[in-house]
Amino acid sequence: MGTIFKIALRNLVQHKVKTLIVGALITLGILLTFVGNSLFESAAKGVKRGYSENFTGDVMIMGQSEKAFSLFGSQDFSAGPGGEPIPVIQHYPELVEFIKSYPGVMGFSAQVSGFGILNFDEAGMGFNLLFGVDPETYFKTFHSIKIVEGRMLANGEPGIMMSRKRIEDIKKQNKVSLKVGQEISLEGFSKSGLKIRTVPLVGIYEYIVPTQALEIVSFIDVQTLRALNAMTVGTAKETPIDDATKKLLDSADDFFSDGPVAAAGAAKDKVDLNAILGDKTKRAELATVDSGSWHNLMIRLNDGVSPSQTISELNKVFSEKNWPLKAVGWKEAAGTSAALTDVAQIIFNIVVIILAIVAVIIIINTLVISVMERTAEIGTMRALGAQKPFVRQLFVWETMLLAGFFGLVGIVIGSLSVVALNLIGLPLDNEFLQVLFGSKNLKPELSLVQVVLSIGFTLFIGVVSWIYPVSIALKVSPLKAIASE
Amino acid sequence: MSIVELKNAKKHYALGKTTVEAVKGVSFEIEQGDFISIAGPSGSGKSTILNLIGLIDTATNGDVLINGQNVATLKDREITLLRHETIGFIFQSFNLIPVLTTRENIEFPLLLGKNNKLTKERKEYVDFLIEEVGLADRIRNRPNELSGGQRQRVAIARALVTKPVIVLADEPTANLDSQTGDDILKLMKKINKDLKTTFIFSTHDAKIVELADHIIRLKDGLITENYRAVSKTLPGS
Numbered sequence: 234m235g236t237i238f239k240i241a242l243r244n245l246v247q248h249k250v251k252t253l254i255v256g257a258l259i260t261l262g263i264l265l266t267f268v269g270n271s272l273f274e275s276a277a278k279g280v281k282r283g284y285s286e287n288f289t290g291d292v293m294i295m296g297q298s299e300k301a302f303s304l305f306g307s308q309d310f311s312a313g314p315g316g317e318p319i320p321v322i323q324h325y326p327e328l329v330e331f332i333k334s335y336p337g338v339m340g341f342s343a344q345v346s347g348f349g350i351l352n353f354d355e356a357g358m359g360f361n362l363l364f365g366v367d368p369e370t371y372f373k374t375f376h377s378i379k380i381v382e383g384r385m386l387a388n389g390e391p392g393i394m395m396s397r398k399r400i401e402d403i404k405k406q407n408k409v410s411l412k413v414g415q416e417i418s419l420e421g422f423s424k425s426g427l428k429i430r431t432v433p434l435v436g437i438y439e440y441i442v443p444t445q446a447l448e449i450v451s452f453i454d455v456q457t458l459r460a461l462n463a464m465t466v467g468t469a470k471e472t473p474i475d476d477a478t479k480k481l482l483d484s485a486d487d488f489f490s491d492g493p494v495a496a497a498g499a500a501k502d503k504v505d506l507n508a509i510l511g512d513k514t515k516r517a518e519l520a521t522v523d524s525g526s527w528h529n530l531m532i533r534l535n536d537g538v539s540p541s542q543t544i545s546e547l548n549k550v551f552s553e554k555n556w557p558l559k560a561v562g563w564k565e566a567a568g569t570s571a572a573l574t575d576v577a578q579i580i581f582n583i584v585v586i587i588l589a590i591v592a593v594i595i596i597i598n599t600l601v602i603s604v605m606e607r608t609a610e611i612g613t614m615r616a617l618g619a620q621k622p623f624v625r626q627l628f629v630w631e632t633m634l635l636a637g638f639f640g641l642v643g644i645v646i647g648s649l650s651v652v653a654l655n656l657i658g659l660p661l662d663n664e665f666l667q668v669l670f671g672s673k674n675l676k677p678e679l680s681l682v683q684v685v686l687s688i689g690f691t692l693f694i695g696v697v698s699w700i701y702p703v704s705i706a707l708k709v710s711p712l713k714a715i716a717s718e
Numbered sequence: 719m720s721i722v723e724l725k726n727a728k729k730h731y732a733l734g735k736t737t738v739e740a741v742k743g744v745s746f747e748i749e750q751g752d753f754i755s756i757a758g759p760s761g762s763g764k765s766t767i768l769n770l771i772g773l774i775d776t777a778t779n780g781d782v783l784i785n786g787q788n789v790a791t792l793k794d795r796e797i798t799l800l801r802h803e804t805i806g807f808i809f810q811s812f813n814l815i816p817v818l819t820t821r822e823n824i825e826f827p828l829l830l831g832k833n834n835k836l837t838k839e840r841k842e843y844v845d846f847l848i849e850e851v852g853l854a855d856r857i858r859n860r861p862n863e864l865s866g867g868q869r870q871r872v873a874i875a876r877a878l879v880t881k882p883v884i885v886l887a888d889e890p891t892a893n894l895d896s897q898t899g900d901d902i903l904k905l906m907k908k909i910n911k912d913l914k915t916t917f918i919f920s921t922h923d924a925k926i927v928e929l930a931d932h933i934i935r936l937k938d939g940l941i942t943e944n945y946r947a948v949s950k951t952l953p954g955s
């Protein structure tokens with residue numbers, strides 16, 4: 234081994250230019266992967282914190298359903314709002330008692346998810362995701378907002394709170410300036426028809442952690458949202474949906490496209506809502522709202538308590554008790570909205586893999602050339618009595634030394650960069666990047682996971698690179714020793 | 719028993735649609751301690767025969783026996799082992815390993831195979847060979863820092879380091895000027911006498927042929943003459 238190592242190392246030093254070109258490629262690749270994934274890892278932590286500490290909790294309990302639901306309602310966008318009703322939590326009072334005494338629980342609060350079309354002074358302002366909450370427990374569990382105008386919604390009081398960003402967007406797109414104290418009318422659709430409620434705007438807030446997915450969410454008193462969702466006691470009477478309402482419902486799909494507000498507003502012009510909702514007594518009758526129904530129960534756990542373990546324990550309990558509930562983690566609770574960072578990281582790594590393939594091809598090519606240039610040398614070694622494993626080891630050592638050394642350089646430079654970025658911070662001015670990385674000033678942390686992954690990646694590049702050149706080197710016959718004449 | 723025996727050995731090369739008969743069936747024996755020249759004009763099959771004896775090429779037909787063992791049935795691993803244990807090579811282009819120093823090049827064959835420890839005894843033998851080929855002041859130099867003659871001396875020491883029974887040298891002096899070539903041949907002859915190592919070398923230089931005590935002449939892949947020289951003395955010695 235000593236001889237092989239010596240020859241391999243000296244060959245690398247001997248062919249400096251080749252070694253440096255291939256080495257720089259490896260260093261750059263590892264550096265890119267290392268820093269990139271460190272950023273993403275920190276981002277993922279930030280996004281997780283942003284969600285679990287502000288909206289989803291560490292564990293979320295919801296009703297069982299065949300369909301996919303998240304904190305934001307249906308994940309099946311093709312169904313459109315008003316499609317599949319969100320399952321309510323069965324055995325809610327027992328569940329609350331159970332969770333209260335459950336070990337490791339720091340706090341919890343429940344929520345109802347819904348939506349409504351905002352109307353003010355006959356002007357439509359488009360769709361709005363609504364979180365119906367019990368403000369007292371909810372904002373004690375999640376310190377997610379800071380009131381900038383007006384006040385916090387009180388328990389039991391009908392009212393809505395909207396984010397400043399939402400108010401500004403409405404101003405820009407609909408030329409409507411909403412003020413605290415104004416009455417806002419909300420139209421809700423469900424299988425049982427159209428509901429309208431009017432509530433005052435009690436407060437305007439800002440999110441403490443910027444979370445794009447939540448800017449379109451407004452907090453509303455839960456009872457009003459239950460009414461909009463038609464979460465009534467007993468079977469609701471069906472309100473026939475006529476064509477005009479259908480049209481409005483269809484326009485709801487535009488909520489998910491680029492111009493939601495404009496489209497909904499346009500639809501509004503054509504439809505006389507009062508005509509559809511003429512019979513107010515009928516509406517009142519339908520609105521015997523179930524005051525105990527909730528969609529999601531979000532639990533925050535104490536530090537050091539494993540969410541995944543808690544989830545599996547809870548699910549076991551639910552199935553033992555025969556409660557049609559399921560506990561999920563923050564990611565599933567957040568639904569597609571939290572997937573952005575993951576998707577970006579996957580895309581990043583696909584790019585990295587493509588680059589790695591290109592790099593590996595270049596390395597293989599260089600090594601093949603170096604094998605061919607050295608056929609006489611390999612032939613000589615074989616003639617002098619070197620067995621095939623000797624030749625294999627020689628080139629494996631050469632490749633692994635090359636990849637190992639320059640990979641290590643990449644990891645060291647990467648680590649230093651990450652430490653430096655952690656100290657100075659990476660300010661993100663772009664809103665998209667802020668959402669992507671879950672922070673306005675990204676401070677990646679040096680993680681052992683990334684170091685280990687990068688070492689693995691380096692070894693992988695080394696191994697993948699030597700297989701083919703070595704197979705060529707092994708085919709060199711001792712006869713090649715004299716072929717150079 | 720002869721250490722090398724060729725029985726009606728043939729070597730054909732497929733060259734496109736035609737076959738080149740490089741060696742058309744030759745038979746001869748070589749005795750331990752001989753200093754043998756394989757002579758003949760260019761293309762007569764000298765290199766081909768040396769490659770067959772050196773186990774770096776295989777005969778198309780006929781038998782090659784080394785120490786009485788027929789090599790035809792051996793696997794690559796066994797052939798390599800036999801080559802390592804019994805044969806030393808001196809190449810026309812020296813074929814030193816560029817990144818190794820003089821001493822390391824000479825030691826190289828000792829580090830191959832199972833018994834690859836550099837024992838005190840082996841080191842002393844390396845020292846002895848370095849003295850023998852006159853490179854004591856060049857042990858730390860790499861091949862590119864040596865002259866052609868010096869390189870071939872390194873190659874000679876390397877060929878001898880495993881104490882092989884046969885050393886093969888295909889035109890060892892072809893890349894050297896005539897004075898240096900003479901010196902190299904004399905060195906080989908001296909080692910042949912001192913160590914009783916069998917040398918088989920090819921050449922088409924008539925002057926060099928005269929140094930041999932066993933001469934095999936080839937023409938067109940066939941032996942034309944195979945004889946022992948009367949005089950075994952070196953000119954000028």
Ligand SMILES: Nc1ncnc2c1ncn2[C@@H]1O[C@H](COP(=O)(O)OP(=O)(O)OP(=O)(O)O)[C@@H](O)[C@H]1O
Nearest residue numbers: 731733738740759760761762763764765766767922
């Ligand atoms: N790999 C090969 N493929 C085809 N023909 C070959 C090959 N090697 C040798 N030959 C042919 O075999 C014949 C003998 O070649 P060989 O190299 O043994 O001659 P040689 O006596 O060593 O000649 P020289 O003195 O020029 O080195 C030549 O005609 C040569 O062209």
Ligand SMILES: [Mg+2]
Nearest residue numbers: 764765766888
């Ligand atoms: Mg020849």
